[in-house]
Amino acid sequence: MRAFGGGDMAKTKAKIKVKIGRKMNLAELVTLYPQLVNVLMEDYGLHCVSCFAAGFDTLEEGAKIHGYDDRDIEKMVKRLNTLVK
DSSP states (O other), X not given: OOOTTOHHHHHHOOOOOOOOOTTSBXXXXXXXXXXXXXXXXXXXXXXXGGSGGGGTOBHHHHHHHTTOOXXXXXXXXXXXXXXXX
């Protein structure tokens, strides 16, 4: 008889991927996907990901503050999701 929480549980445990969306909080985004920080800062100029405001703004709000329109934001979201696959 096996004890609860044995090795089988660890083998089946998988990291859950959270889909990135325009309404995702910036701080949550960089916490879940720290590998995207450089992409957001260098490719999109969203230096706010390293700012205290990241805790309050969504990806969409941050992007709009930096002059991105809805079409640009959709492209950004699609690319970010592709990068984390």
